[in-house]
Amino acid sequence: MTSKWSEVQILSRPPCLSKIIIEIEVLVDPIGIKSGEEILDIATAEELSIEGEKIYFDNSEESLTIIRHSCAHLLAQALKDLYPDAKFFVGPVIEDGFYYDFRVGESLTLDDLPKIEKRMKELSNKGSKIEKYVLSRDEGVEKFREDDLKIAVISKIESDELSIYKQGDFEDLCRGPHLPHTKMLSNFKLTKISGAYLGGKEGAEMLTRIYGVAFADKDALKEYITRIEEAKKRDHRKIGHDISLFKFDEDIGGGLPLWLPNGSRLRSKLENILYKAMRKRGYEPVRGPEILKSQAWKISGHYYNYKENMYFTQIDDEDKEQSSEYGIKPMNCVGHIKIYQDALRSYRDLPLKFFEFGVVHRHEKSGVLHGLLRVREFTQDDAHIFCTKEQVKDVILEVIDLITKIMATFGFSFEMELSTKPDNAIGEDAIWEEATKIIEKILKDSGHPFAVDEGGGAFYGPKIDFKITDAIGRKWQCGTIQIDLNLPERFDLEYVDENNNRARPIMIHRAAFGSFERFIAILIEHYAGEFPFFIAPTQIIIIPIAAPHQEYAKELKSMLMDLDIDVDILDRNESLNKRVRNAEKQKVPMIVVIGDAEVAEKRVAIRDRRKKEQYNLSIDEFKNLIKENMSEVGF
RNA sequence: GCCCAUAUGGCUCAGAGGUAGAGCACUUCCUUGGUAAGGAAGAGGUCACGGGUUCAAUUCCCGUUAUGGGCUCCA
Structure with a gap:
């Protein structure tokens, strides 16, 4: 082809001119x-x-x-x-x-x-x-x-x-x-x-x-x-440091987060909301130990399929070979399975839903550690649901519903992805095929669009992953639902069916946040550290203008603590302006300033981050506003 | 794990082959302030850790640890 270089040379001309000529000439010459x-x-x-x-x-x-x-x-x-x-x-x-x-x-x-x-x-x-x-x-x-x-x-x-x-x-x-x-x-x-x-x-x-x-x-x-x-401004490592949520320490080790008071407050709020949501859906809280005998990991298959990611420790006599080797849990399923086996289960008990905010350790290569997004110790909002084959569909639909509600609350949209059998899979092909088919049908019936990741499943079963999209359009993988027909087999799980015969339950692993660490990192970046009222580490900062107003500040704090609100009083010997500035820098949703007028009339002057304005309320109005803010949440 | 870079008071960062500096934070005092930094004084660092070179190293070299950017995208 013959090239016309006039239109390209104009790229070095003033922008407005180049733009016009590009629009006219380049349109004529396709590339x-x-x-x-x-x-x-x-x-x-x-x-x-x-x-x-x-x-x-x-x-x-x-x-x-x-x-x-x-x-x-x-x-x-x-x-x-x-x-x-x-x-x-x-x-x-x-x-x-x-x-x-x-x-x-x-x-x-x-x-x-x-x-x-x-x-x-x-x-x-x-x-x-x-x-x-x-x-x-x-x-x-x-x-x-x-x-x-x-x-x-x-x-x-x-x-x-x-x-x-x-x-x-x-x-x-x-x-x-x-x-x-x-x-x-x-x-x-x-x-x-x-x-x-x-x-x-x-x-x-x-x-x-x-x-x-x-x-x-x-x-x-x-x-x-x-x-x-x-x-970059939203980087959770920077914001996490700025508002004192968490830190890492060379002496403690890479990938092992230390949660500061502010970060822990945020975590507890997430835990509390989730705990309630789980209980409402019939989940039972359980808890397994951090370390389990290696023998248990051999039965589960982790010892052979997940060993590179696990930490082991020797207990008692080191000469006693295998009997003294323990593995630090990288997942919570084995503990939950043992809890399932605590009683002879009837079909009437199913689906049986166990949940745990389970602390797990997974070895990650040193080079991939990244803030809270990739760590070696983290807490999963984990649950295992034991059910019959007939119940799988409803169980999964309920989990999808829960995750949908959670993500909507935080303003995330999401897509689903079906992951199929990986290379290191355990169990028979027929079992895999069956489980994959079940999920596929559910996803099709649910009407949600979904993608397929061939070979991306866990080694014990196929899974559905949830990919959420944050405020600036980035995608993150969070929740997961995994069907498991293998572990029930390996641990010989049973229930008594309606004909008084022994039957094998199906196990479903699921997490909504995935891990608290990762999810909080995503939330930090999603909100740029400006958390909504219901999860903000400090929800309200009270600033008494001068010493005589401190007593009233304490009264307000006590009233708010009764409403389960985290409140700090900034009454240090600093100028009002400086205290307001410090409070703002903490990205607190609400700052309450009180002076002579407020004390006299039992009112509060509110500086509202979200509305970006100031207003003045009576104590009752204030209380109602807080209650309203808190009732908006719940999955 | 691999490649490259970085590592200085609690934090953010200057600095030089001759054993260190600023701002913020912290402590004390003054100031009692109506919505994003009031003022003064003070305390705080064996310059990440372990070796080596040198008369001398925190500064140069090697190793370790930690942190950061990557290690999927296929002419």
Whole structure:
């Protein structure tokens, strides 16, 4: 095709002008063709005589795919300039940008990115056509024979033809699609640098990976950067520190959170609400020990299927081999199974629902620990439901209903995902098939849309996962429902059916929050630390203006504590302004200021975070307002 | 676990081969203030831990621990 470079050169002109001309001219010149699911650049489309939907230079998904792919090449070109010995592996477009994996003699750091970015800009400003040509496989192997990384790439390609894209003196093996000219790349940013295993395989050579992002225009790039900054501001590790929710300590160990008073207040509120919701649905509280004999984990299968994630300890005589080995629980199911076996169960008892805010330990590789989102010790809002086959449907529907109500309360929407048999599954295929079918039918009947994750199930059964979407559109996996036909078998669980015969119950593992740690991290980021009244660690801060008002402050506090409200009084010898500021910084939903007028008339002056206004109420009105706030919640 | 980076008073961070500094927080005093920082004084650190180089290391090198960015996206 013949390229018209006028419209691209104008990208360096004043934004308003470029925008207008882009709108007029670029619209005329497509950068690619979409044929079915495939995105082709113009060169390829012409070569194969494929026609389809035209892709123009804008921020559409298809256009960005092309832009970012070319930007990855621009990155490689700049790297080649700066580090002539660099060898390149793959540089794909990913969900949120692109990356390029490469090998280079020296180790690069974040500080090197600006330099590389600058070189990219220079190359883009200079501009060169991006041209494609095709080689036979043999020619390609010959061309890259000195380059083991490219040979590795070629070895994974099935086609007999290899395409090469050339811009200036830089060439790269690539299937495209690409822009017609490097001048079109001016709105990009290199974002991260890291190591990445060759081919993503642990143990393989570690290459250097640089991540970046690119857009069609400056505004979109700016918006992207703003969004990243917003997410950063909400980082639960930062907010958790700012408002003293939790901390980690080197002397205690990585991934082992310490819950400060504020964080513990928040946790208890979640626990209390959930406890009530469980009891209302007929769940019974139970509790198992933290460590169980290894023999129990052998029966359950954890000893063989989950050992890398478990911690073990030796008790009593260390010489006594197996009998003295105990495993710290990574799950609560075994304890609950033993509790089930405490009595001979009748079909009349089922479904039997046991729940526990169970503390579990799981070994995570040191490099993956991340604030509260990835820890080694956490508390699950765990439950195990023992039921008959006939009851499975209703039980699952009830759990879906509970999770729906919980997520709605916090303002999350969610999607469901069915995960099927993994490679390390235990139990017979027939059992798996049956369980998977049951879930599939329920999901279809429920009318909720759901996706399928093949091979993503737990080793003992298929599961439904809940993926929630937070206030700034990020997705998190939380709740889960897992059908388990294996553990009842392994522990020989029974109930007496209506014909006085022994029958095998089905076990359903489920969690709504998943873990308190993870869920609280998500809540912190979702609310940016500004928790709704019903879970805020400190719900009200009372500020008496001067000493004579302290007595009244105490009275108010006592009244509020009776309503189960967490209240702090800020009566330190500091200016009123400063105390208000400190209270605001704590992100407390409500600040009550009291002075002469309030004491005299038994009223309160409220500074309301949510309404962002101040108002004055009588004590009764205030009490009603609080009660109203609290009655809005409950699952 | 692997790659790269970081580690200085409670917190956020300066700093230099010759044994350390600011702001906030903390303590005491003054100030009794009507809605986001009133004022003054004081206390607090073997510069993460363990080795090594050096006349001398917190500063350079190695290891450990912890933290941060990644390690799924396939020319």
